[in-house]
Amino acid sequence: MTTIDETLRVPVTLTVNGVAHTRTVEPRRLLSDFLRHDLRLTGTHVGCEHGVCGACTVLVDGDPMRSCLMFAVSAQGHEITTTEGLGTQEDMGPVQQAFVECHGLQCGFCTPGFITTITAFIEENPDPTEAEAREAISGNLCRCTGYQNICKAVLRAAEIRRQGATEGGDVP
Amino acid sequence: MKPAPFVHHSPRTLDETVATLGEVGHDGKVLAGGQSLIPVLNMRLAQPAHLVDINRVDGLDAVTVADDFVRVGATVRHAALERNDDAYAVLPLLRQALRNVAHPAIRNRGTTVGSIAHADASGEMPSIAVLTNAVMEVVGPRGRREVAATDFFEGPLQTVLEADELLEAVRFGRFTPGTRTAFLESARRHGDYALAGVAVAVDVSGDGGDAVVERARAAYVSVTDVPVVIDLSEAVAGQSISSTWDAVEDLVQSGIAPEADIHASSDYRRMLAAELTRRALATAVKEA
Secondary structure, rough: OOOOOOOHOEEEEEEEEOOEEEEOOOOEEHHHHHHHHHHOOOOOOOOOOOOOOOOOOOEEOOEEEEHHHOEHHHHHOEEEHHHHHHHHOEEEHHHHHHHHHOOOOOOOOOOHHHHHHHHHHHHOOOOOOHHHHHHOOOOOOOOOOOOOOHHHHHHHHHHHHHHHHHHOOOOO | OOOOOOHHHHHHHHHHHHHHHHHHHHHHEEEEEOOOOOHHHHHHOOOEEEEOOOOOOOOOOOOEOOOEEEEEEEOHHHHHHHHHHHHHHHHHHHHHHOOOOOOHHOOOOOHHHHHHOOOOOHHHHHHHHHHHHOOEEEEEEOOEEEHHHHHHEEEEEEEEOOOOOOEEEEEEEOOOOOOEEEEEEOOOOOOOOOEEEEEEEEEEOOOHOOOOEEEEEEEEOOOOOOOOOOEEEHHHHHOOOOOOOOOHHHHHHHHOOOOOOOOOOOOHHOOOOHHHHHHHHHHHHHHH
């Protein structure tokens, strides 16, 4: 059995939402815990911690990944985007705006994972069908909504994003 | 839960990786995408003292298309292989199967070679390895060796890999031109572990509606302990590609031994595998 030893701690520098942060952590520090405990970015939620629920999904170089299935030390050199990086309460991103408009959340626990997953999805597929929207969120669990309004929010988010693009506005 | 403490090794070259595995492999694990390993660590079902993280090793992330094979390196993500148009052009079965591997967020991180080394009976890619007669490129402190896919898998989650060896790459064999393939699985939710899944490869002669089956083979997901290939030729050789494929049922049902669990009985999985085989054969022959 390995003992917990200070010498096993390693410095980790991550770029999160455009800002570089350095912390010294154990290699076993999950990216999800690094974000929440070390950086106090509590927007990323932790549900199952084995990759099933999708609540902890963040963007790594723009691609959605489970932050509970990655060590912080492995994320060095990559650009991490969390839900905090996708808009603010005053200036929401298209997916966040769509969730508000379509009642895409109730308790909100799963929402950060949906926001990141859908942001990447509509980037790749700017005009999805409903069936594609359903498949896109199949890796995220929600126990409140029954998913209908989340599907609507995917389509609405894509619409907001397209409008933003034609108006030449910034799309986060 | 959180993983138990471990020492993290981050070699930059293959030589360094092999040397590190030689030192700590007996009490360590290779970390590639980690999409199967990290859940096991988080639940403390395993507590390796060392992790050899190969994500920063140069040269392991290449997909190479050659005349006879598609070679996939140890850190190629499922998503990268799925999107690789050169690989798709010569071996469409890769993309056909990869679309069914978990969810996109998992495919963005998980590696194809890692899922083969993990050898989960519910994994899609081990079945693709055996159906394509893949060759496993293994490297370790005692040198290199190559293992045929059919000799690689020993049991659920068990392969011939030694603790200090790395599966450096898998060479998926290309089919002869004109071989048609399909992959189908049934899961309770898209991206979940399949109740049953099948990959088929069908050789036909002749064109259009007059084409006739020469031979057909299938490999299975979730219904055998280790991936096996069932030769369906005796049931379908010589028949029209527009046939109903009913003749494969007995061969499939006697060739597999599915386990029962809370989602499906063994008999249900047998029937499902046979039905998926029929549908996959019908799909494959339509894919010209």
